Amino acid sequence: MLGFIKIFLQGLLYVVTLPLILLVLAGYAVYCVFVFIYIAIRSVIVFFMGGTPLGDLPEDVEAKRILMQRATTTPENSTQALADAITQSQMQIIQTIYAQQNQQQNEPVQPQDNFVTENSQDSEENKIEDMDDGVSY
């Protein structure tokens, strides 16, 4: 009930002050027409002078520059960047080690080396046999 009375009284107030509200609105409408024409003429002049008609104001540009600079140099961001860099380098090291291990494990058998080894083993045996024979080469 209280809300209803409040709405009713507000309605009464709006109806009573409606002429004043309309007068203010009409005044602002006339003012806005002049503003519109001023901005339109100014934009055309700026456009033909090679500028951006409704671009950012100098204050906006300065504010954007400062905020960008602040965003790149804040302590939280630098700490985060450092942490990211460390993680990345650690990951690279781990990947390198893993790759090396894989390479060692999957390295193909080189027959020539074995041959050399076998030959060397054979030669050792021959040596022993020859030694038994009493002949050394």
Added chain:
Amino acid sequence: MVSLIKLTENDKRLIIVILLVVILLFVIAGYVGLLVKKIMKSQAAKADDMLHDVVEAGVITSEKKLLLFGIRKNWREFFRRAWIPFLIMLFASTLLLFYCIFSKNWSYNIWDSQKEGFNTLFFVHDWSSFYTSTSEGFAITWPKLISSPHLSGEAWVSYIFVPSMIVGGSWFMFQVQGYIARAFRIYKLSRTAFRKTMENVTPPSSPIKPE
């Protein structure tokens, strides 16, 4: 004095009905006002967006500069939002002007109901005959019909002009309302943005004693 006014049962009923209708109208006006307030609040939110960065970055440090900067930004914002309705109205006005020039008819009536106006599309009644005074008092009669809806070839300019002006004008006035809402918000922000507040200040637990 009281004895002079004698109300019948029908009169009392009529008064109650009229009173209820008036109350209903005021309540509707109240809700319309609330709706307008809500819309204006949402339109004013753009002002915060416009002023935030320059205050946050410390580019503007005084109330007066913030107010002037806000006004300039508001002008631009208004232009950005109002150029379409402005062009619609400009187009409609130019069309009517050229029609008047080429037809050499400077007495063209856009509200005419017979052949060249927008009212050819509606029922038009003669409201001057709505009530007539008689020897016994007033008599209310349904007004006479002057014109029924019909399409007229000569009225094509008013068919374009009137709707364009209604749409463009309403749209433009809506943007004027937005301009007013932002202007009030900018003024309020310029007064409070650099003001120190005690809202979230808590004194230290062990205050430093003066030496």
